[in-house]
C-alpha cells in the first residue's frame with residue numbers, strides 16, 4: 001500500500017500538487033459566483049480560506065511523522081504544500097482587510113483591539129513570511145544549515161494559528177480540541193525525534209554536536 005502510494009507520489013510533479021491544492025480555491029470561486037458560500041458570504045469566504053490554510057499548514061507538519069509511522073513519503077511535496085498554505089493564508093488576510101474591513105486601515109486597527117485573537121493570526125502570518133521568501137533552491141543554497149533553523153519557525157507559526165483558530169470560537173468545539181491535540185501530538189513527536197537524532201549524532205560522530213549539513217530537501221532532516 002505504502003509502496004504503491006510512494007510510486008504515485010514520486011510520479012506526481014510539483015505542478016500536479018499545485019493543481020490539487022488550488023481545487024479548494026476553484027470551489028470557493030464557484031461558490032462566490034453562485035452567491036455563497038453560506039448566508040454570510042464574507043464570513044464564509046474568510047473562514048473557508050483560513051481553514052484551508054490551517055489544513056495545509058498542519059499537513060506540512062504531518063509529513064515527516066507520517067513517513068516514520070507508515071512509510072508514506074511525501075517529503076518532496078512539502079515545499080509546494082507549504083507555499084499553498086501560505087497562499088491561502090494571504091487570501092484569508094486579504095479577505096479580512098478587503099471584504100470585511102473595506103480597506104479602511106483605521107477600522108482594521110480598531111478591529112485588532114476588539115478581537116485580540118487577530119494578533120495571533122498576524123504574528124503567525126509574519127512568522128511564515130521569511131519561510132515563503134526562502135523556499136526557493138537559491139535561498140536554500142545561500143543559507144546553508146541556517147535554512148533549517150529558520151524553517152523551524154513553522155512550529156510557532158502553526159501553534160499561533162491553532163490558538164487564533166481556537167480563540168475566535170466562542171466555545172471551543174470538538175473540532176477545535178481535535179486540532180489542538182493534533183498540533184500538540186505533532187510537537188511532541190518532533191521534540192522526541194529531534195532528541196533521538198541529537199543523541200544518535202553524539203554517539204555516531206567523533207565531532208559530537210556538529211549540525212547536519214545535508215540538503216534541506218533531503219529525506220529525513222527537515223524541520
Ligand code: HEM
Pocket residue numbers: 043046047048050051052053054057089092093096118120121122123124125128157161164165168
Ligand atoms: C497562519 C495564519 C492564519 C491561519 C492558519 C488562520 C486560520 C483561521 C481559521 C482556521 C479560522 C476559523 C475558520 C472557521 O472557523 O471555519 C480563522 C478565522 C479568522 N481569521 Fe484567521 N488565520 C490566520 C491568520 C489570520 C490573519 C493574519 C488575520 C487578519 C488579521 C485573520 C483573520 C481572521 C478572521 C477575521 C477570522 C474570523 C473570525 C470570526 O468569524 O469571528 N487570520 N482563521
